[in-house]
Amino acid sequence: MKPSIRQKRSFKLLSHACRLILACTFILSGFTKVIDPWGTALKVNEYLSIYGMEVLEPASMTFSIWLCGAELMMGCMLLFKVRIRLISIFALASMIFFTLLTLLSATLLPVEDCGCFGEALKLTPWETFFKNLVLLPMAFVVWWRYRPDRIFAFKPLEIALTCVFFSLSMYLGYYCYIHLPLIDFLPYKVGVNIREAMQAPSVAPGESETVLVYRNLKTGEEREFSLDDPEWQDADTWEWVDTRTTSDVPAIRPLISEFALRDAEGDATGEVLSTPGRLYMLCVTSFDRLSPRCARRMARLVEHAAAEGAQVVCLTPDPLYDVCWHDFGSGEVRCYNIDASTMKTMLRARNGVVVLDDGTITDKRNCRDIRP
Incomplete structure (x- = not known):
């Protein structure tokens, strides 16, 4: 009898490679976000604001820890083949969902960056979409490879490892919430001289003007401000949306240059x-x-x-x-x-x-x- 495609050595090697790539991607993505729950919550709030679901913003911190912790946990379980049949279903479902979400973010409801790797690596929605297009077939291959396995057949060791991965992932997010991120990827990290960093030119003098775009929290209206305008500093009225330069030079967002005390x-x-x-x-x-x-x-x-x-x-x-x-x-x-x-x-x-x-x-x- 001719062996099925799942039994072929080449397919097994392919599925293992896809599993390892998916696992490393989920671990990297989950770790960079779960160690910065405040930043992830801000990104969640941005998505909720875009999709008109501001009523859910009070739960954004809890959701960010849970979502990123679950992603990190899923990567660890893929890496160590723990409950692999069930996790392969979650991996495929999550890749389908986020591929559609990033396509929507790149076309109809654009955002500046997807936030899929937190502050460690900035990707545009289109870059994230094409990344997901590469990972989606890999998730399908892993799902197909383990499809004949029973979904809820767990060994005692798998149950123990599941509890360990869950506890560690969620505790990591909670620890960074009550303290500070384990790794600081932002411009204001320890060792930075704020005054010198502010004076470092991003573009030649006179080539551009920095414009701050803020959204009115009450009316939803977006408005542009200059750096010298103090009105945008009222956090109860205005929410930051974007920073851009009015010139032909590509807009670079020098966050530390926006540091201002008044x-x-x-x-x-x-x-x-x-x-x-x-x-x-x-x-x-x-x-x-x-x-x-x-x-x-x-x-x-x-x-x-x-x-x-x-x-x-x-x-x-x-x-x-x-x-x-x-x-x-x-x-x-x-x-x-x-x-x-x-x-x-x-x-x-x-x-x-x-x-x-x-x-x-x-x-x-x-x-x-x-x-x-």
Whole structure:
């Protein structure tokens, strides 16, 4: 009897190669996103806003940890052939779904990037679509190879490994949520001098003008602002959509060049970044939602800074209509306005601290990890 295609050695080798490629892709994609749940939640919110499902935004953080953790878990199970029949079905279904989603994102409802590899690797929707077109047949080959196997026939070792992969993947996302990403792929990583990075030219002077595009949270209307216009800094009214240059030069999004601090007296970016010695920048998303425990940690940090002769400022996207000082419980700290998107790019936490030494980032911590 002529052997079936599944029994041929060449097909088995092909299916193994496809399984390994899929596994590595899922692991890389899941890992780069699950270690940055805040960034993934922002991308999820962007998709929800585009598809008119803003009502689901409060669940975006939970969904981002679950989705990326599941992707990482699926890659590990493919790699070690754990419950391979069931996982091959999930892999094929997910590839079909995301191929259609990226096609939609590249045509009818375009986005700047898909976010499939988090901040580690930026791909356009078309690049992601063609990547998925390559992976989709591989998922089909793996599904076809293990199709005769029983779906719910599990060995005790497979059940144990499934629980281990699930626990590790979800805990990794939760750990990075309550602390900071294990690997920082963003421009404000430790070792970067913000002032020098801001001054690094992306295009020759005079060739372009930077335009910020923001969406009104109440009306949905998109509006363009110049960098000097302070209105876009009102995080309660405007949501960042895009940054582009008005010239023939391809638009490059130099995120760190958008770093700006203001108060009622005007721009204070240069003054703050040129502070000699150590500077603690306390980042507070909202004073009304600042927990007493976090406020006490920041108060102790203010005391510690005074003892070592360091400076302290507070950065917040909350609107400041006058020269503002905030007392965390151990002395008043000068406050400055910062764009909400910029602060989330600099510090992946609701509240925390960024430490500068002569303008260079030397440490970043979630408020839970402030131990002066």
